[in-house]
Amino acid sequence: MALLLKNGTYIHSETLEFITSNILVEEGENGGIIFLKDIPSDSNIQIIDCTGKYITQSFVCGHHHVYSALSRGMGAPKKNPENFNEILEYVWWTLDKCLDAEMIKASALYTAIACVKNGVTFVIDHHASPNAIQGSLEIIASAFEKVGASHLLCYEISDRDGFDKAEEGLNETAEYLKNHQGLVGLHASFTVSDYTLKKAVELAKQSDSGIHIHVAEAESDQNHCVSTYGMRVIERLQKFGALDSGKTILGHCLHLSENEKKIISNTPAWVVQNTESNLNNKVGYFNAEGLGENIMLGTDGMHSDMLRSAKAAFFVGQNFDTIGYDTVYQRFRNADRYLKNNGFTGHGPNNLVVLDYDTPTPFKKGNFYGHFVFGLESKHIQHVISQGSLIVENRKILTVDEEKILADARIQAERLWSKMRK
Numbered sequence: 001m002a003l004l005l006k007n008g009t010y011i012h013s014e015t016l017e018f019i020t021s022n023i024l025v026e027e028g029e030n031g032g033i034i035f036l037k038d039i040p041s042d043s044n045i046q047i048i049d050c051t052g053k054y055i056t057q058s059f060v061c062g063h064h065h066v067y068s069a070l071s072r073g074m075g076a077p078k079k080n081p082e083n084f085n086e087i088l089e090y091v092w093w094t095l096d097k098c099l100d101a102e103m104i105k106a107s108a109l110y111t112a113i114a115c116v117k118n119g120v121t122f123v124i125d126h127h128a129s130p131n132a133i134q135g136s137l138e139i140i141a142s143a144f145e146k147v148g149a150s151h152l153l154c155y156e157i158s159d160r161d162g163f164d165k166a167e168e169g170l171n172e173t174a175e176y177l178k179n180h181q182g183l184v185g186l187h188a189s190f191t192v193s194d195y196t197l198k199k200a201v202e203l204a205k206q207s208d209s210g211i212h213i214h215v216a217e218a219e220s221d222q223n224h225c226v227s228t229y230g231m232r233v234i235e236r237l238q239k240f241g242a243l244d245s246g247k248t249i250l251g252h253c254l255h256l257s258e259n260e261k262k263i264i265s266n267t268p269a270w271v272v273q274n275t276e277s278n279l280n281n282k283v284g285y286f287n288a289e290g291l292g293e294n295i296m297l298g299t300d301g302m303h304s305d306m307l308r309s310a311k312a313a314f315f316v317g318q319n320f321d322t323i324g325y326d327t328v329y330q331r332f333r334n335a336d337r338y339l340k341n342n343g344f345t346g347h348g349p350n351n352l353v354v355l356d357y358d359t360p361t362p363f364k365k366g367n368f369y370g371h372f373v374f375g376l377e378s379k380h381i382q383h384v385i386s387q388g389s390l391i392v393e394n395r396k397i398l399t400v401d402e403e404k405i406l407a408d409a410r411i412q413a414e415r416l417w418s419k420m421r422k
């Protein structure tokens with residue numbers, strides 16, 4: 001059934017034009033939106049009164065981790081981590097090894113719900129479950145689709161658990177890319193051998209895909225690369241052709257030399273900034289200077305709220321980055337350009353949020369950025385439309401039973417935590 005958003009104010013995500021109109025939302029992957037003066041008398045149209053509401057394109061998360069969904073409140077690791085590598089070893093690599101199919105499914109369903117309720121209808125995820133690799137991406141894709149979130153998934157290939165696991169990761173990726181849009185995931189330079197890196201780039205090229213990898217999240221990634229390979233991380237990725245594709249995503253990029261920044265800005269590859277994760281891991285501050293225009297925002301699995309990520313990037317950036325009101329909005333929206341230019345589907349004009357946003361000051365094109373930084377929050381997201389279908393209505397998810405999914409997730413979380421304690 002087609003949807004009609006009656007008498008809302010549409011904010012064009014690029015031009016920031018405000019248009020008050022009725023909007024007919026077409027269904028399906030290639031559906032569009034049509035501005036209508038009059039309400040059609042078609043009984044096959046669901047009408048939602050949007051008087052006083054704002055409507056705009058829904059959001060994209062440029063870097064997420066479904067695998068971390070069941071970590072909230074899990075308690076302290078066996079050893080208190082003293083640096084980033086220990087955080088990986090004692091927290092995330094302990095957790096991901098314990099994940100099984102049921103836990104992955106629960107993690108994916110919860111993540112998709114959290115995303116869409118925050119207006120994020122497209123998720124770029126980077127997944128790891130070294131003891132449940134085969135089929136893991138299909139589990140996540142199905143869960144996302146059940147909820148109504150579009151996706152660009154990858155498996156985090158790494159040699160950190162041995163070459164067999166890297167091989168399994170490559171196979172899982174190859175299998176998945178046969179039937180889905182996706183990326184070839186790599187954990188990070190310091191856990192990926194030359195052999196695996198070469199294989200991953202070959203697979204990306206064969207599948208007309210790109211690489212999705214963590215880059216220089218901590219200085220230790222660079223130190224390892226220089227001492228092992230005699231070059232810096234970006235130089236190494238360039239040498240293997242990982243930066244040749246406009247689909248490639250480089251996560252974090254905190255500790256880069258001027259030369260590495262220059263290399264990135266001269267390639268079509270993308271950078272994704274994850275401010276709150278960087279703060280949490282105490283690994284440094286993102287600075288976009290010299291990186292070029294291809295920068296988008298992610299959550300790194302910390303949460304699923306892109307408006308929050310944008311605010312964090314803006315406020316932390318006041319001290320550590322060159323970021324203005326327009327720049328933060330651009331970074332927030334750049335994922336739209338990433339998806340569109342690369343021909344990825346699932347983020348057309350019929351993906352929308354309806355905002356119930358009351359403001360004590362005028363809200364218009366000329367002061368949109370001020371409202372974006374200081375006003376708009378995920379609590380204002382009242383309805384969410386994904387590929388023309390209403391999936392969140394009055395802040396309630398319509399596609400799945402959220403209560404049941406959360407109850408099951410809590411059971412899976414207990415199972416995961418008890419496995420981790422062993």
Ligand SMILES: [Zn+2]
Binds near residue numbers: 064251300
């Ligand atoms: Zn990450």
